[in-house]
Amino acid sequence: MxxxxxxxxxxxxxxxxxxLWRRRMKSLSVLLVFASVIFLLASFxxxxxxxxxxxxQVLAYTPEITLQKMSAGRQEAIPxxxxxxxxxxxxxxxVVPRIWxxxxxxxxxxxxxxxxxxVDEMPESARLDTALASGRMPTPDEQGRxxxxxxxxxxxxxxxxxxxxxxxxxxxLKAFTVSGEFSQGTDILTNDLIIMNLxxxxxxxxxxxxxxxxxxxxxxxxxxxxxxxxxxxxxLPGVRVLTRPQIQKTYQVVFGWRSGFxxxxxxxxxxxxxxxxxxxxxxxxxxxxxxxxxxxVLGWETSDILAVRFWESVIVSGxxxxxxxxxxxxxxxxxxxxxxxxxxxxxxxxxxxxxxLPRMAAGDILLILAFTVIxxxxxxxxxxxxxxxxxxDSALGG
Amino acid sequence: xxLNPWSLALSLCSLVVLVLGAVAGKTAVRVLRxxxxxxxxxxQIRLENEIWLSxxxxxxGLGFQIITLILFVLAADQFCQVIVGAMCATGxxxxxxxxxxxxxxxxxxxxxxxxxxxxxxxxxxxxxYPLVRIKYLALLxxxxxxxxxxxxxTLYIAGIKPDIITSCCAVVFSDSTGGGTNLMIGYSQxxxxxxxxxxxxxxxAVGWGLLRRWRPWLAGFYAAGWFWFxxxxxxxxxxxxxxxxxxxxxxxxxxxxxxPEYHYFGFALYGxxxxxxxxxxxxxxxxxxxxxxxxxxxxDGYQRLAVKLSLALLVFFSGLSFYHYLxxxxxxxxx
Numbered sequence: 001m002x003x004x005x006x007x008x009x010x011x012x013x014x015x016x017x018x019x020l021w022r023r024r025m026k027s028l029s030v031l032l033v034f035a036s037v038i039f040l041l042a043s044f045x046x047x048x049x050x051x052x053x054x055x056x057q058v059l060a061y062t063p064e065i066t067l068q069k070m071s072a073g074r075q076e077a078i079p080x081x082x083x084x085x086x087x088x089x090x091x092x093x094x095v096v097p098r099i100w101x102x103x104x105x106x107x108x109x110x111x112x113x114x115x116x117x118x119v120d121e122m123p124e125s126a127r128l129d130t131a132l133a134s135g136r137m138p139t140p141d142e143q144g145r146x147x148x149x150x151x152x153x154x155x156x157x158x159x160x161x162x163x164x165x166x167x168x169x170x171x172x173l174k175a176f177t178v179s180g181e182f183s184q185g186t187d188i189l190t191n192d193l194i195i196m197n198l199x200x201x202x203x204x205x206x207x208x209x210x211x212x213x214x215x216x217x218x219x220x221x222x223x224x225x226x227x228x229x230x231x232x233x234x235x236l237p238g239v240r241v242l243t244r245p246q247i248q249k250t251y252q253v254v255f256g257w258r259s260g261f262x263x264x265x266x267x268x269x270x271x272x273x274x275x276x277x278x279x280x281x282x283x284x285x286x287x288x289x290x291x292x293x294x295x296x297v298l299g300w301e302t303s304d305i306l307a308v309r310f311w312e313s314v315i316v317s318g319x320x321x322x323x324x325x326x327x328x329x330x331x332x333x334x335x336x337x338x339x340x341x342x343x344x345x346x347x348x349x350x351x352x353x354x355x356x357l358p359r360m361a362a363g364d365i366l367l368i369l370a371f372t373v374i375x376x377x378x379x380x381x382x383x384x385x386x387x388x389x390x391x392x393d394s395a396l397g398g
Numbered sequence: 399x400x401l402n403p404w405s406l407a408l409s410l411c412s413l414v415v416l417v418l419g420a421v422a423g424k425t426a427v428r429v430l431r432x433x434x435x436x437x438x439x440x441x442q443i444r445l446e447n448e449i450w451l452s453x454x455x456x457x458x459g460l461g462f463q464i465i466t467l468i469l470f471v472l473a474a475d476q477f478c479q480v481i482v483g484a485m486c487a488t489g490x491x492x493x494x495x496x497x498x499x500x501x502x503x504x505x506x507x508x509x510x511x512x513x514x515x516x517x518x519x520x521x522x523x524x525x526x527y528p529l530v531r532i533k534y535l536a537l538l539x540x541x542x543x544x545x546x547x548x549x550x551x552t553l554y555i556a557g558i559k560p561d562i563i564t565s566c567c568a569v570v571f572s573d574s575t576g577g578g579t580n581l582m583i584g585y586s587q588x589x590x591x592x593x594x595x596x597x598x599x600x601x602x603a604v605g606w607g608l609l610r611r612w613r614p615w616l617a618g619f620y621a622a623g624w625f626w627f628x629x630x631x632x633x634x635x636x637x638x639x640x641x642x643x644x645x646x647x648x649x650x651x652x653x654x655x656x657x658p659e660y661h662y663f664g665f666a667l668y669g670x671x672x673x674x675x676x677x678x679x680x681x682x683x684x685x686x687x688x689x690x691x692x693x694x695x696x697x698d699g700y701q702r703l704a705v706k707l708s709l710a711l712l713v714f715f716s717g718l719s720f721y722h723y724l725x726x727x728x729x730x731x732x733x
Contacts, residue, residue, distance in 0.1 A: 044403075045403060048403070248479075249479065249480050249560070252479040252480045252560075253480045253560040256399075256401070256402040256403070256476075256480065256560075257401045257402065259402070259403050260400070260401035260402040260403055260405070260406055261401055263403045263406050264401070264406065267406070267410075302447070302450045303450065303522070306450065306454050361658050362658065362662065363472040363475075366465070366468060366469060366472065367403060367404060367407050367469065367472075369465075370407040370408075370410070370411050370465055370466070370469055371403075371406075371407050371410065374410070374411050374414055374462055374465065375410065375414055377458060378414045378417070378418060378458065378462075381418070381454060381455060381458055382421070382451065384454075385447075385450060385451040385454060388450065389447040389450065389451075
């Protein structure tokens with residue numbers, strides 16, 4: 001019983017394949033359009049996936065808690081003295097003051113991220129040098145030494161020389177010497193980054209002594225992050241306490257949101273395709289009517305013809321999925337998702353060269369299938385039934 | 399949180415299933431009103447054609463519902479990344495009161511759509527279509543369930559509030575929103591395991607008895623036993639089996655076993671349990687319509703097949719569920 005049933009389905013599959021081949025132009029056109037819709041959706045999904053993975057990797061090294069002083073709802077400089085108020089809280093491994101700002105280069109129209117910190121104070125300062133392609137991190141007593149990212153070097157045209165100057169707020173010039181350069185492996189973090197020591201950053205931005213932009217709190221036990229954050233916000237009201245898990249969640253939401261938004265835009269393409277599929281499946285040519293009529297005369301039942309149509313849809317959508325997803329993978333990996341990058345990434349002027357590596361779990365494939373194949377199958381089922389119920393006599397007699 | 403690919407895919411699939419259900423429902427109303435088996439009027443011939451459409455639509459609907467069931471669990475697993483305190487799908491589903499009901503309605507929905515397709519398959523085996531009216535009445539009863547399913551799912555998705563840093567008081571120190579790792583506390587593992595093993599043995603014995611000599615009351619008992627076993631298995635998977643799969647005594651979660659980290663073990667486990675329970679229960683459901691014209695033989699054949707299938711799946715399921723447990727007992731757990 002089961003054997004014959006399987007055999008019957010295999011024969012029907014065989015027939016479906018040959019019937020697709022007989023109408024190859026029609027099948028191919030549907031296949032191509034379907035594959036491109038899947039390509040768009042899958043690329044979008046893969047880029048989001050890869051970017052949020054990247055963000056997760058990056059955020060793994062941020063401090064557990066970041067403190068920023070707020071005034072009138074805006075961030076302002078935070079006094080170093082606040083550090084002392086945190087002394088009584090257990091579980092804090094270290095508090096590292098940091099000046100984090102942006103420098104807009106009016107000549108090159110580029111935005112650099114400037115980070116001023118005393119590198120020695122960071123918990124894993126020794127390992128920081130491994131991120132450098134050449135040179136070393138500036139020590140706190142070396143004035144005017146910086147480590148720069150890859151794009152900064154290109155933008156400032158620093159081949160062959162290693163000094164450059166930035167304007168202070170009062171338009172006087174401050175000179176810097178490049179003492180090291182980040183390797184390209186950390187580009188997503190360091191591409192537009194300039195690291196200098198605290199005193200230089202304070203000088204560049206004219207921040208008063210004893211002030212920094214934020215305090216990084218390193219916590220020994222990740223389970224204590226929330227408790228310590230609460231204690232800090234009780235000890236220092238008026239300070240914004242950002243925890244790493246929170247920032248991670250925000251990234252997830254933002255990427256999810258952007259990809260959802262993109263998917264909504266792509267839904268129009270999907271709708272257009274579904275209409276096309278419906279239309280292609282409904283328009284029965286006289287030959288097709290005759291074919292179905294002959295099959296019926298030969299003893300095929302309505303359910304058999306429905307099964308043929310079902311297998312045809314499955315073959316078309318399966319092939320389209322393979323083609324579309326492969327194309328999407330190539331697009332994301334080898335072309336760095338050039339179609340969608342502007343939508344999903346930030347707006348800073350210097351953009352890192354991204355090497356995205358999408359990670360497709362079975363769940364993601366199922367998601368894309370649900371987005372594309374289910375509407376397609378649903379769109380073809382009613383036309384399939386219409387074609388399957390063509391009365392044999394009318395088609396042959398006419 | 400609708401602006402998320404998972405929410406969108408779920409909503410899209412539900413919409414498709416609703417449309418298919420509505421078209422099938424239209425046929426159902428017409429069949430209930432105008433079905434005349436003896437007539438050869440135009441309308442009757444059209445209706446006979448339409449029942450093919452509606453059954454195909456329900457079959458598609460069933461397939462899509464199974465996919466949305468999986469998608470729903472996977473989506474919950476994704477949502478947990480944006481919900482404070484949620485570590486996995488459990489936390490995400492408990493984040494608002496609609497998550498768990500939506501999952502349960504989806505799960506039981508799969509059974510009911512399956513029963514409907516069974517009725518249809520039995521029906522078309524007979525030349526007289528004896529079950530047409532029952533079938534379409536059942537279809538009309540399924541539609542509210544479908545609507546309930548979609549409503550709960552939509553309410554669930556709408557109720558998920560992602561945690562975004564918005565203001566200086568951003569540190570939301572909410573307690574983990576119901577996001578314990580344990581759904582069921584308070585059952586002793588020992589007695590649960592004894593009940594579990596006892597049920598397996600009992601079901602196997604009843605199934606074997608049924609294959610030797612068919613008795614309708616025993617079939618009913620078998621079906622009831624399967625429903626009991628289905629519920630019990632979900633509890634046992636959560637409280638006992640899962641922590642052996644994770645090799646962590648305090649990690650008890652029925653959803654994480656679906657993840658790639660655990661080699662998609664959960665799909666095999668649930669993929670054996672759900673069809674097993676379906677076939678076990680469906681033997682009795684098929685028995686209900688045995689008295690109809692021309693169905694006696696078909697039903698008898700199906701019942702034997704269903705019991706055999708359910709027994710085979712039961713063996714497979716027990717093997718899977720004890721695999722990690724025995725591995726732990728014999729080799730002392732993860733190397």
